[in-house]
Amino acid sequence: MEAMEYTTTYAAAPAQPLNTQNAQNAQAMQPVVSLENVTKVYGHGDTRVRALKDITLPLYKGQFTSIMGPSGSGKSTMLHIIAGLDTPSKGTVHIDGVDITTLKDKQLTELRRERIGFIFQSFNLVPTLNVLDNILLPTQLSNTKVDREWLNRVVEALGLTPRLKHRPSELSGGQQQRVAVARALVSRPAIIVADEPTGNLDSKTSDEVLSILRQAVDEFGQSVIMVTHNPSVATVSDRVIVVSDGTVKADFMGATPDQIVSLL
């Protein structure tokens, strides 16, 4: 699989705000995650912080969604809630049809295990396990049988076959992120959540990882939700949501980096 030149492929499409989408397209899109009137508050009294303010937001299946914003905008908080790592103070959140605000910690944990794939900026891999064990970790935790064919396909697609027995300390940053992607894919989750996945990588490796994620959406039909502060990275996405001060400031399907920069 070749790394694709995303900068040329998508820049041509003009930005289309959501509210001008035609009805047909709207019906074709299924929400895989939806936030309804979600508010998240931290602390109390003088140190009270409202990270998210009454947000209603559907996120669609089979799409690559980027969430952007300056630091302190609440984008990370939103991602955490989308990923089931945190619960809102007010409102409801549905992930793959399940209302997570009613779940206890154990059920929430199981949900994460089975329906959500994670890629973080760093600390992605368990240092004591080798690459193969890291990839299989979520399936092993839930004791589900892994589809060997699927596993081999993913591993090959990510170029990890020669590295399966290596430890994370023996891999480069890009290779480690690829392992994280493989892990996210193998369990065939409902959504893949990525928090600044290319933050620590150089531009070439960043491109590689992003094209892999793009491929996951195109070829394997995954839904990817990514938080980033880098506008050029956002052009890989089908939809860009800009968050600022705990509210959604803009919501576009298809955009160029320049357009996004002007939004921020």
Added chain:
Amino acid sequence: MASPINKLFLANVKHHASRYVSTAVAVTIAATFVVLCLTLMGGISSAYMATIDDATRGTSTVIAEQAVNTATNADTDADATAEVSLTDAAAAQQAQTERAQKMAELRAQAASAVKSVPGVSDVVESTAQASVEGETYQYNAPMNVSIGSDGRSSLRALEYLQKAPLTQYQYKEGRAPQAANEIAVDDGVTGSLQVKVGDSVEVSTLGVSTDAKKFTITGIIGVSNFSNGSALATKEGVESVQTSGATNSLLVVPQNTATRSPQASVTSQEELTSKVNDALKSVNASAKAEGVEFKAYPAQRFVESGRQHAQTQVTAMTSMALIFPLIAAFVAAIIVGTTFQVIALQRRRELALLRAVGAQAKQVRALVLRETSIAGTVSALIGTAVGTLAGAWLLTYLNVAANYIAAFSMLPWTGIILTWVGASLITIFVGLAPSREAAKVSPLAALAPVQSVQETRRKHTVRVVLSIILLVASIAGIVYGLRLPAGNASEIYVRFGIVVLATFVCWIAAMMLFTVVLPYIIYFFGSVVRTPVGRLARENVVRNPSRTASTGVAVIIGVVLMSTIAIGVSSVRSTLDSSLNKSRPVDIYAGSYIGTLSKDELAKLHSFEYASKTVDIRGVQAVVNGDTQSPVTVLGYPDLTGVQRSELPVVADGTIHVTKGAIMAQKATVSVCFLDASGQQTTCREYKPVEDSSIRDGSVHLSAADLKAAVPDAGVAFVAMRIKDGTPYDQVFTGLQRVGRNISMNGGYVERSLYMQALNIIVLVFMALLGVSVVISLVGVSNTLGLSVAERTQENGLLRALGLTRGQMKRLLVMESFLTSLVSTLVGIGLGTIFAAIGMYTLPFNDLGVGIEVTLPYDQLAGLVLIIVLASTLAAWLPGRKAAKVSPVEALAHE
């Protein structure tokens, strides 16, 4: 030191003191243990010294009554099928009373002769016996009085109530006895007899057929649990019980208070003593006729001899007792060392920041060293304080000190201060290496992202090679030593010494090897577990091999010692059991002090509840080979199968079994003329003599059939009994006492029970003492776990995000703790078995007649494993909770 370092240090102490909690716990436990041990030994020594001082307090001279003949018929062999005088009891009684009267007269003469010596204030009688052998002077009252109530009885020494300046006992309750039927006892008596002040008890002398006298308890004297048990009564009271005379010595009270013991010196008392000896010369002339001589000694000699003897004993006891706290301290040092290392590693980033910002390496080292030193010094102080308080309480509880104030004055303050200083110095020393490591951190490390601490696999080639060499050499030494001959005493001790030395080196080498090899053993063991949590745990355990190794070795040390003791004791027990079965085949020979057993006594003995079988042995007195001066007891031995635990030589009809080497064995036949109750000869028979090593001097054995033929109406001298296995000795003793007052007891069961009791106590005490080391090791396991949880915050956050439930997280921690502890325990038990076996084959056990048995107390060892497993699960509880609380969101936050 520079003031910013001080500020930083104080800030760290405030915020991060919790890091050092387990260090504090380990040091506190070890220090408390040491101080407690010193305190107990110090208290026992003081109490013992006080008893020695009490014996001769207020006097300057002790007048002993010494036998003039050299031969003393002290046969203290407990197993002797004792020579029983079967002649008229009344005649014996008469002779005794006459002698007592004569002695009283002589004593009165001596007393008045001494009283007239200038400088003598008073001469007082005492029940204590003085014995002088070479340089050893002993002075104590014989414990030959039984105080009983309602079937229970206690053994005590009866003493006269004395006036000042002799020892005045403190009364915990009540008052001193005044009338002849009043007695004061200690709370040991009131406790075991379940009586109180005002109750009446029966007092009698042991081994004589006098009736018991009734006494009323008027008071409880406060004596420590370590003094010889004494009961006080008036002179009339004591004499009513010990009718053959109770006084055994005279004490001289001098007018000059400066020459009174225990303050006076021997030299100051010598002048008066020689004058007293002169005065006694006239009395001694007539005393010689009774076979007695009055000899005076300076009282202080007894005090000094006693103190010296006590001192040696106490020093020996203290050194032995200190071994356990020192082992605990050693284990604590290992734990503390590991902790300091880990903490220094964890703070690498913070320290690197300091270096980046401009602190010198020296300053960083000072910071870390100061923290570790404070942690150590404060913990040592807490431990010493706790130990001191606990020690004072213990001394009061054991009646060694009358109250807390007295207890505090008895405490060995030098020892306590030394412990505090020592413990502090050790922890400071242990902190030196980590602080030096910490100073080496490069400032660049401050900029690196925080990683979980992982060790680079260091090569330990030197250590491995060295330890293998030592191991092989020591094993060779052990084998060589075991092969050495063990003929006489010196050979045995040489062999013992060599094997012990070789074993010690082997132990050191094994520990060195294990610090490298243990993580791999645990890894191998852990491969059995297949669950994802289990595999994570297994990997986690070996991610920091040297940390796992140190904590594991600490557990091994404690477990090896405990299992060596357990296995050793159980092996000694089974070896002794087999040996006793062979040498003392009969459990109990029950006889009577005053002749043959009565019908009533026989009936009770036959139906004795604890006996599984009883056999009568009849006996009479007889004259052998015409020697009318020394009549001999003839016993008719029936077949003892069912009673005997191993083969006894069977007496064939027509033969007579005599002691090995007896003169009568030289003749072709032995003539035995049986005596009747009044001492007249009845029938005479002839038998063929056979030498028999199981027979003691003074008795001969015939077959039961032969005796019956010669003396059909012979009474039953002994009942041989086999006791039901497992019956505690005290039950047997009390039971037999209830059969009759004059019942005597001999036989293997007594010895067996005494040994078993002693062994049980030893094993309990040792296990408790060694258990402290194991507790400290487990604190170390918990600590290591807690610190690694702190290190792995981000990793744990990742695991939680990926779907590890809280329960699984806790199980992960438990599995880690479990793997380390279980494997270490099993290794420890294995080593313990080897060392115990070596020990059994080396200890000077000769003349046992049976082979050495090494037995494993499976129940005790299983119990040990179970407790360790449970404790290690507990040790993972707190770190487990902390780890499970980790929120993935916080843990994975960007820096």
